Amino acid sequence: xxxxxxxxxxxxxxxxxxxxxxxxxxxxxxxxxxxxxxxxxxxxxxxxxxxxxxxxxxxxxxxxxxxxxxxxxxxxxxxxxxxxxxxxxxxxxxxxxxxxxxxxxxxxxxxxxxxxxxxxxxxxxxxxxxxxxxxxxxxxxxxxxxxxxxxxxxxxxxxxxxxxxxxxxxxxxxxxxxxxxxxxxx
Amino acid sequence: xxxxxxxxxxxxxxxxxxxxxxxxxxxxxxxxxxxxxxxxxxxxxxxxxxxxxxxxxxxxxxxxxxxxxxxxxxxxxxxxxxxxxxxxxxxxxxxxxxxxxxxxxxxxxxxxxxxxxxxxxxxxxxxxxxxxxxxxxxxxxxxxxxxxxxxxxxxxxxxxxxxxxxxxxxxxxxxxxxxxxxxxxxxxxxxxxxxxxxxxxxxxxx
Numbered sequence: 051x052x053x054x055x056x057x058x059x060x061x062x063x064x065x066x067x068x069x070x071x072x073x074x075x076x077x078x079x080x081x082x083x084x085x086x087x088x089x090x091x092x093x094x095x096x097x098x099x100x101x102x103x104x105x106x107x108x109x110x111x112x113x114x115x116x117x118x119x120x121x122x123x124x125x126x127x128x129x130x131x132x133x134x135x136x137x138x139x140x141x142x143x144x145x146x147x148x149x150x151x152x153x154x155x156x157x158x159x160x161x162x163x164x165x166x167x168x169x170x171x172x173x174x175x176x177x178x179x180x181x182x183x184x185x186x187x188x189x190x191x192x193x194x195x196x197x198x199x200x201x202x203x204x205x206x207x208x209x210x211x212x213x214x215x216x217x218x219x220x221x222x223x224x225x226x227x228x229x230x231x232x233x234x235x236x
Numbered sequence: 237x238x239x240x241x242x243x244x245x246x247x248x249x250x251x252x253x254x255x256x257x258x259x260x261x262x263x264x265x266x267x268x269x270x271x272x273x274x275x276x277x278x279x280x281x282x283x284x285x286x287x288x289x290x291x292x293x294x295x296x297x298x299x300x301x302x303x304x305x306x307x308x309x310x311x312x313x314x315x316x317x318x319x320x321x322x323x324x325x326x327x328x329x330x331x332x333x334x335x336x337x338x339x340x341x342x343x344x345x346x347x348x349x350x351x352x353x354x355x356x357x358x359x360x361x362x363x364x365x366x367x368x369x370x371x372x373x374x375x376x377x378x379x380x381x382x383x384x385x386x387x388x389x390x391x392x393x394x395x396x397x398x399x400x401x402x403x404x405x406x407x408x409x410x411x412x413x414x415x416x417x418x419x420x421x422x423x424x425x426x427x428x429x430x431x432x433x434x435x436x437x438x439x440x441x442x
Contacts, residue, residue, distance in 0.1 A: 063274065066282075069278070070284075080292050083292075118326055193355065207344070
């Protein structure tokens, strides 16, 4: 086909040729941009997830400030109830105060040597200090001492307890020997 | 062969196809098609172009909508990020504060209140049983007690006391086992002395 014939053909079929050329261009554009929609939908899904997460964070934190403040306040009270590991005199003073409050007679209240937690141990906020205590008094006094230890100013966990009457005569004084842990700050 | 007697009819004569020389010059003849082929070709080409254009339009419209939504989410993300980060930081602090209270609560709950057990024992123990020694250990406690009265009914008293400890509504649920370890006669007093071990349940609050 010569150029003249080609030109004649194009002139004669200008509409169909134009439509075919336009179809090819549109097809190329369709193909070229066909990846953009799935990519955009993926981005949209990620953004929506991120946005919903942020919105949920904000919604869930509606009362967080008040709860946090309440918790900090409670922990401040808890911290005030802790003994200090190194304050041996103050710690023993607590037991002598209990002695005078309950009317018992303490024998050998002793703070045992504190062992720092191992390096690979789980991190804790507080540490334990172990004590031994002996006391003598009537049953009510001794029980009062025990209750004040367990429910008193400091957080206490009694590990062992031996309770027995001083003599075979019933209703007389009893003795107790206690080992216990107090929760402490280092 | 005999000739037919009858004369051939006129109809037979009509059956002979007429002929004439084809003198038409095809190129010069007028086009008699009602709808030209070019119309269908053009129509098909236009339809194809239109359909493809429609598809492209739909695709672009969808892309525009998705991009618009991405923009909306991005605006919301930009707006919420700071507040969310603050909430996360506050929550992290909340968790560390919560760990402190949990640690204290776990510590307090890790062992039973022995004063309550002693008090309960004093409440439920019959008057004829007198404690000689209460020994609380990690896994349970040991009761050594003297049973007043003659040795014979004392064995029944000991047995009943064991049942009482096992079924007590406060102490019973704490125990895994309640065993009578010894029941012997004290030679000097003549009374029966029993030794009971109450073992705490494993895993339960002791």
